[in-house]
Amino acid sequence: xxxxxxxxxxxxxxxxxxxxxxxxxxxxxxxxxxxxxxxxxxxxxxxxxxxxxxxxxxxxxxxxxxxxxxxxxxxxxxxxxxxxxxxxxxxxxxxxxxxxxxxxxxxxxxxxxxxxxxxxxxxxxxxxxxxxxxxxxxxxxxxxxxxxxxxxxxxxxxxxxxxxxxxxxxxxxxxxxxxxxxxxxxxxxxxxxxxxxxxxxxxxxxxxxxxxxxxxxxxxxxxxxxxxxxxxxxxxxxxxxxxxxxxxxxxxxxxxxxxxxxxxxxxxxxxxxxxxxxxxxxxxxxxxxxxxxxx
Amino acid sequence: xxxxxxxxxxxxxxxxxxxxxxxxxxxxxxxxxxxxxxxxxxxxxxxxxxxxxxxxxxxxxxxxxxxxxxxxxxxxxxxxxxxxxxxxxxxxxxxxxxxxxxxxxxxxxxxxxxxxxxxxxxxxxxxxxxxxxxxxxxxxxxxxxxxxxxxxxxxxxxxxxxxxxxxxxxxxxxxxxxxxxxxxxxxxxxxxxxxxxxxxxxxxxxxxxxxxxxxxxxxxxxxxxxxxxxxxxxxxxxxxxxxxxxxxxxxxxxxxxxxxxxxxxxxxxxxxxxxxxxxxxxxxxxxxxxxxxxxxxxxxxxxxxxxxxxxxxxxxxxxxxxxxxxxxx
Numbered sequence: 001x002x003x004x005x006x007x008x009x010x011x012x013x014x015x016x017x018x019x020x021x022x023x024x025x026x027x028x029x030x031x032x033x034x035x036x037x038x039x040x041x042x043x044x045x046x047x048x049x050x051x052x053x054x055x056x057x058x059x060x061x062x063x064x065x066x067x068x069x070x071x072x073x074x075x076x077x078x079x080x081x082x083x084x085x086x087x088x089x090x091x092x093x094x095x096x097x098x099x100x101x102x103x104x105x106x107x108x109x110x111x112x113x114x115x116x117x118x119x120x121x122x123x124x125x126x127x128x129x130x131x132x133x134x135x136x137x138x139x140x141x142x143x144x145x146x147x148x149x150x151x152x153x154x155x156x157x158x159x160x161x162x163x164x165x166x167x168x169x170x171x172x173x174x175x176x177x178x179x180x181x182x183x184x185x186x187x188x189x190x191x192x193x194x195x196x197x198x199x200x201x202x203x204x205x206x207x208x209x210x211x212x213x214x215x216x217x218x219x220x221x222x223x224x225x226x227x228x229x230x231x232x233x234x235x236x237x238x239x240x241x242x243x244x245x246x247x248x249x250x251x252x253x254x255x256x257x258x259x260x261x262x263x264x265x266x267x268x269x270x271x272x273x274x275x276x277x278x279x280x281x282x283x284x285x286x287x288x289x290x291x292x293x294x295x
Numbered sequence: 296x297x298x299x300x301x302x303x304x305x306x307x308x309x310x311x312x313x314x315x316x317x318x319x320x321x322x323x324x325x326x327x328x329x330x331x332x333x334x335x336x337x338x339x340x341x342x343x344x345x346x347x348x349x350x351x352x353x354x355x356x357x358x359x360x361x362x363x364x365x366x367x368x369x370x371x372x373x374x375x376x377x378x379x380x381x382x383x384x385x386x387x388x389x390x391x392x393x394x395x396x397x398x399x400x401x402x403x404x405x406x407x408x409x410x411x412x413x414x415x416x417x418x419x420x421x422x423x424x425x426x427x428x429x430x431x432x433x434x435x436x437x438x439x440x441x442x443x444x445x446x447x448x449x450x451x452x453x454x455x456x457x458x459x460x461x462x463x464x465x466x467x468x469x470x471x472x473x474x475x476x477x478x479x480x481x482x483x484x485x486x487x488x489x490x491x492x493x494x495x496x497x498x499x500x501x502x503x504x505x506x507x508x509x510x511x512x513x514x515x516x517x518x519x520x521x522x523x524x525x526x527x528x529x530x531x532x533x534x535x536x537x538x539x540x541x542x543x544x545x546x547x548x549x550x551x552x553x554x555x556x557x558x559x560x561x562x563x564x565x566x567x568x569x570x571x572x573x574x575x576x577x578x579x580x581x582x583x584x585x586x587x588x589x590x591x592x593x594x595x596x597x598x599x600x601x602x603x604x605x606x607x608x609x610x611x612x613x614x615x616x617x618x619x620x621x622x623x624x
Contacts, residue, residue, distance in 0.1 A: 020449065194355060194391070195391075195413070
């Protein structure tokens with residue numbers, strides 16, 4: 001810490017104009033775990049985007065002569081029960097997992113933050129109504145709720161994302177509401193009212209930016225949870241539909257061959273593990289970097 | 296003192312409803328008026344209702360828990376009766392407020408420039424560039440060094456004194472006619488207090504705005520105010536021009552307050568204090584609210600509340616035993 005602090009001394013002049021976001025970024029990249037997590041996420045994102053350029057095999061092309069072959073020079077990660085290349089499926093499967101993580105959390109934010117703002121800022125009956133619904137939803141375990149919703153909506157990756165997003169929403173409502181309650185009594189909000197700002201402007205322009213750090217941390221950690229949830233739904237057949245690849249459905253297929261073809265389970269399992277761990281590392285790093293009390 | 300009063304408060308009463316159903320009479324039948332360009336000091340100890348009075352003028356009291364009655368006439372509007380939109384248009388524009396805590400009254404997520412220009416754009420419109428120029432000009436007026444650079448700084452980079460200057464610049468952004476300063480120097484150390492008071496005097500001379508200065512510090516009042524209203528337990532107990540109040544206090548509470556200021560030219564081992572406690576405002580006493588602590592108390596004092604009676608043209612006291620000189624001799 002001392003070394004890092006000394007290293008920033010020459011920057012002091014430039015620092016006077018540093019925005020809170022840049023300050024948080026500078027503190028984030030001082031943390032090894034967070035940097036490692038960011039790097040792994042970046043690699044997986046690049047893999048998902050350029051999947052077709054990375055692996056020479058089609059992830060859904062079957063081959064009867066290559067059923068459940070162990071890892072080899074041609075097929076580094078081996079092949080699955082239909083003779084498809086496991087590496088290709090892991091790489092293409094990253095699309096489903098990352099998309100499911102980001103989009104479902106996006107849905108949760110899009111519903112949860114406005115409702116949380118409304119409940120926290122308006123209070124009264126609206127708050128009581130929103131909070132009781134949130135409590136009821138939080139009473140169901142996250143994954144159980146997601147599975148129930150996905151089963152109700154019908155099996156597809158899109159529906160799985162919606163189901164996961166809705167299941168993750170109450171956490172964001174509650175977090176936003178709590179943060180709004182603590183920020184809205186700050187003197188600067190009173191000052192903003194004294195300046196003649198209308199209520200919507202105080203909520204969106206004066207309160208929201210001050211609760212973003214907490215939302216960002218929660219969003220990062222929720223992406224990790226959503227990726228696991230997508231894998232779980234796909235494992236149960238409620239997410240990505242065959243033959244399109246996803247890590248969860250690959251594990252589902254692999255469970256019947258765990259002893260005879262363990263590579264079918266190891267690689268998608270490892271991919272889930274790495275991505276989820278990375279998002280958690282970044283989330284923890286962000287929480288520390290955005291903590292106003294930390295120096 | 297030119298023309299009629301800019302703001303006239305009549306019979307202002309604020310009652311807070313607690314969650315447990317009990318009520319607190321925070322402010323009771325307060326009458327005040329401030330002329331254009333005048334400075335009124337509102338003095339009293341913590342909890343006497345001076346801040347609540349200012350929040351009532353600004354319309355910032357929570358509607359759910361506070362019942363405000365009476366009249367606050369400001370330049371043709373009754374502030375207690377105007378629609379919310381009108382009140383919002385007045386706030387920050389013609390009515391502005393400086394808060395007590397400069398450390399927490401600026402939004403940490405925005406640069407000070409953003410916060411000043413927001414007010415200008417809200418009430419004056421115009422281009423962002425114009426508003427920024429005005430913000431720099433305002434920062435210069437409150438003596439912030441190199442304002443063209445400081446404008447892009449975040450509040451956490453500024454000291455308490457600097458932040459209070461920024462708050463003042465924000466309050467002055469739209470040339471308000473009335474500026475309410477709620478203990479603007481209380482959170483600052485003594486050397487800064489003097490600087491901020493100098494600044495307020497200077498700005499008052501330049502802008503001609505009327506000021507309501509809320510404070511518990513009689514030294515501050517003596518330095519900047521034209522007229523003083525002393526509040527005790529939600530009521531105004533004495534009102535007089537500043538020299539008159541300091542030279543000839545006519546309410547036992549004011550006498551007590553003046554007696555508790557330490558002075559360098561007199562050697563005493565103890566500071567004078569006012570015996571006893573402020574009455575519980577959930578259940579205010581029937582008679583004079585100061586009776587329990589008053590050295591001049593008589594039976595009649597505790598029976599009926601004394602009126603705020605004029606002793607001379609501009610000196611009023613809520614004490615039936617005034618003038619007090621005859622009691623001491």
